[in-house]
Amino acid sequence: MKEKVTIYDIAKALNVTAATVSRALNNNPKISEATRTLVLETAKKMNYEQNKFALALKSGKSHNVGVVVPFVNRNFFSSIIRGIEEELYPKGYHVIICQTHEDAKKEEETIQNLLNAQVDGILMSVSKHTQNLKHFEKVLKKNTPLVFFDRVKPLKGVSSVTIDDFRGGYEATEHLIKSGYSKIAHVTVDLSLSIYERRFEGYREALKDYDLPYNENYVVKAKSDIDSGEEAIKQLLKLKEAPDAVFSSSDFAALGAIRQLQSLGISVPQDFGVVGFSNEPFTQFMELSMSTVDQAPVEMGKMSAKVFLEQIKDVKVKVEKKVELSPELIVRKSSLK
Amino acid sequence: MKEKVTIYDIAKALNVTAATVSRALNNNPKISEATRTLVLETAKKMNYEQNKFALALKSGKSHNVGVVVPFVNRNFFSSIIRGIEEELYPKGYHVIICQTHEDAKKEEETIQNLLNAQVDGILMSVSKHTQNLKHFEKVLKKNTPLVFFDRVKPLKGVSSVTIDDFRGGYEATEHLIKSGYSKIAHVTVDLSLSIYERRFEGYREALKDYDLPYNENYVVKAKSDIDSGEEAIKQLLKLKEAPDAVFSSSDFAALGAIRQLQSLGISVPQDFGVVGFSNEPFTQFMELSMSTVDQAPVEMGKMSAKVFLEQIKDVKVKVEKKVELSPELIVRKSSLK
DNA sequence: TTGATGTTTGTAATCGATTGCACGAATCTA
DNA sequence: TAGATTCGTGCAATCGATTACAAACATCAA
Numbered sequence: 001m002k003e004k005v006t007i008y009d010i011a012k013a014l015n016v017t018a019a020t021v022s023r024a025l026n027n028n029p030k031i032s033e034a035t036r037t038l039v040l041e042t043a044k045k046m047n048y049e050q051n052k053f054a055l056a057l058k059s060g061k062s063h064n065v066g067v068v069v070p071f072v073n074r075n076f077f078s079s080i081i082r083g084i085e086e087e088l089y090p091k092g093y094h095v096i097i098c099q100t101h102e103d104a105k106k107e108e109e110t111i112q113n114l115l116n117a118q119v120d121g122i123l124m125s126v127s128k129h130t131q132n133l134k135h136f137e138k139v140l141k142k143n144t145p146l147v148f149f150d151r152v153k154p155l156k157g158v159s160s161v162t163i164d165d166f167r168g169g170y171e172a173t174e175h176l177i178k179s180g181y182s183k184i185a186h187v188t189v190d191l192s193l194s195i196y197e198r199r200f201e202g203y204r205e206a207l208k209d210y211d212l213p214y215n216e217n218y219v220v221k222a223k224s225d226i227d228s229g230e231e232a233i234k235q236l237l238k239l240k241e242a243p244d245a246v247f248s249s250s251d252f253a254a255l256g257a258i259r260q261l262q263s264l265g266i267s268v269p270q271d272f273g274v275v276g277f278s279n280e281p282f283t284q285f286m287e288l289s290m291s292t293v294d295q296a297p298v299e300m301g302k303m304s305a306k307v308f309l310e311q312i313k314d315v316k317v318k319v320e321k322k323v324e325l326s327p328e329l330i331v332r333k334s335s336l337k
Numbered sequence: 338m339k340e341k342v343t344i345y346d347i348a349k350a351l352n353v354t355a356a357t358v359s360r361a362l363n364n365n366p367k368i369s370e371a372t373r374t375l376v377l378e379t380a381k382k383m384n385y386e387q388n389k390f391a392l393a394l395k396s397g398k399s400h401n402v403g404v405v406v407p408f409v410n411r412n413f414f415s416s417i418i419r420g421i422e423e424e425l426y427p428k429g430y431h432v433i434i435c436q437t438h439e440d441a442k443k444e445e446e447t448i449q450n451l452l453n454a455q456v457d458g459i460l461m462s463v464s465k466h467t468q469n470l471k472h473f474e475k476v477l478k479k480n481t482p483l484v485f486f487d488r489v490k491p492l493k494g495v496s497s498v499t500i501d502d503f504r505g506g507y508e509a510t511e512h513l514i515k516s517g518y519s520k521i522a523h524v525t526v527d528l529s530l531s532i533y534e535r536r537f538e539g540y541r542e543a544l545k546d547y548d549l550p551y552n553e554n555y556v557v558k559a560k561s562d563i564d565s566g567e568e569a570i571k572q573l574l575k576l577k578e579a580p581d582a583v584f585s586s587s588d589f590a591a592l593g594a595i596r597q598l599q600s601l602g603i604s605v606p607q608d609f610g611v612v613g614f615s616n617e618p619f620t621q622f623m624e625l626s627m628s629t630v631d632q633a634p635v636e637m638g639k640m641s642a643k644v645f646l647e648q649i650k651d652v653k654v655k656v657e658k659k660v661e662l663s664p665e666l667i668v669r670k671s672s673l674k
Numbered sequence: 675t676t677g678a679t680g681t682t683t684g685t686a687a688t689c690g691a692t693t694g695c696a697c698g699a700a701t702c703t704a
Numbered sequence: 705t706a707g708a709t710t711c712g713t714g715c716a717a718t719c720g721a722t723t724a725c726a727a728a729c730a731t732c733a734a
Binding site: 049050051052053054056057060062063064071072073074075078079081082085086089094095096097098099115116117118255262281282285286287288297298 | 386387388389390391393394397399400401408409410411412415416418419422423426431432433434435436452453454455592599618619622623624625634635
Binding site for chain 1: 711712713714715716718719720721
């Protein structure tokens, strides 16, 4: 029925040029008030809608940003996405979602794809297995703003938004100490990711500050899932001097730990304290609610978006901004003797 | 450093026309094999990348689809998004995410916005408060494929992907009956949304099929949260003849119910059976794991994407496809006497 | 040799919006 | 009143890729 209305149609209807219409629509100061209002009125009357493709072609800007995460249906990441969307939508940007499935190759491919789609920026959390950083350099070479959130890689010219994982690890451990536990173990995940390493460092620092010995055997590497947490606890309990508490860098592993402890008749938190990390929704829904560290993911998403918006402002000034948000220790039942 | 390479640059380098280059790149059959390979090689050598904006302007297709949900960080929706992304990404489509916050106005605005952005299709779940359907008609008038998932509105020309909520409600109730409960209540959410109404109908049908009386007082309206579930159970227990089981259309309300029951010393599942709906992740992580109905959200997302792809294929044939997936009853501890 | 057919490439318009430059008219200054 | 400014608008190029149509050339049959 209705064909698309262009500025040429409006121009024809008013006996002016498309240029005039364009200027009127863009509030160009060198247009008379009279024609401006006239154009605006007829534009409304004719149901004019700006063709974004033409604009994009001319300006080179798509008003889209790419967001790359391992999986979108992980609470942490979907909450970050929520924050990004809420911050960027009012500014006229759309958020394009991509998943890497923790696959380095897919990550490279995705980045290339987003560059092809000429997004105005890329916000992302790197995959676990990303080693090669060439694809990021492509992004920088194209002058496309790049912002890492949570999982970062050291790279000049890239801004990042993280939480203070060191402090998170420190506070979790400190809380266990103050709660009366003294032989505190640590379940870590993947030390090649800096977030887990920093949590580990926080753990060690807390031990040191409270004059507790650091015991290498108390540190177990696991995956971020329940089974792996169960295994980790089994291993820890086999030690001659078994620990009486654990700070886990993963909520899922912590859950596995709790389950295993309970099935062995060890009562949590009386005989064994547990603190997780991430504040996954399930941690508060358990009967024995789990203490954990909240990462403020929505806030992190919003902050990432803000950093992107700043970078977009002055393209010449390449600011490399490093924002570090504060984690929040959430004390629940699993660590309260 | 590197300016953008266009087909004109390639053309100049080879002393041919941009038209020839374009045809070669697009595998147009009316080009000689020799020049085709030549063009492809130099294109690679010069690092040519197609400008999607120009293509979009010419073709009117953006290769973007809009996905609109109430919130992205709700497991059900983020899993659907995951499915959509996984299905569409290999086909060269990008997924644009928008949230409505369950706000009808924001939904209208968002739809308009996506149309402006000239997405090739819109996949969505309507907000709770959507009554007016005008904005959807705009979409149809523009011939943009529209696919509803889960929460649908009756609208000619719109495809939909849902699960068989009736069957879900039926099976949940039937399971409670077969487990030995006989006075089964129902906590519903918002009967203006068809999904909840159908679950309610399934509940009634199961009662009828098993010759159990339908008691109006056994049906309580709640919101989809814990507090509301607690309230609902309190109300039910006040009845002269209190129920001994409940099928809740919401996992969250079911959790509230369980908590309230336990705090009153009523043991689940011995004295009271509970079945939820949605298979939220936390339901399996509780010590007293919750029986629930799985909605296969990732599958739903993939199916929605497939329906969209079919619609895109022949634009002339306006197929209105209604796909109904099967829910899966998941029996856990909360309903096993 | 002629004309028909087929293959390959070029020409130029098109998709809409933006913008530097130029031109005419109106206003101001001296 | 002549000349300088200012203001509003039009002209035309531009952003890259696609494609209908035309043109050039080669090939083949009669």
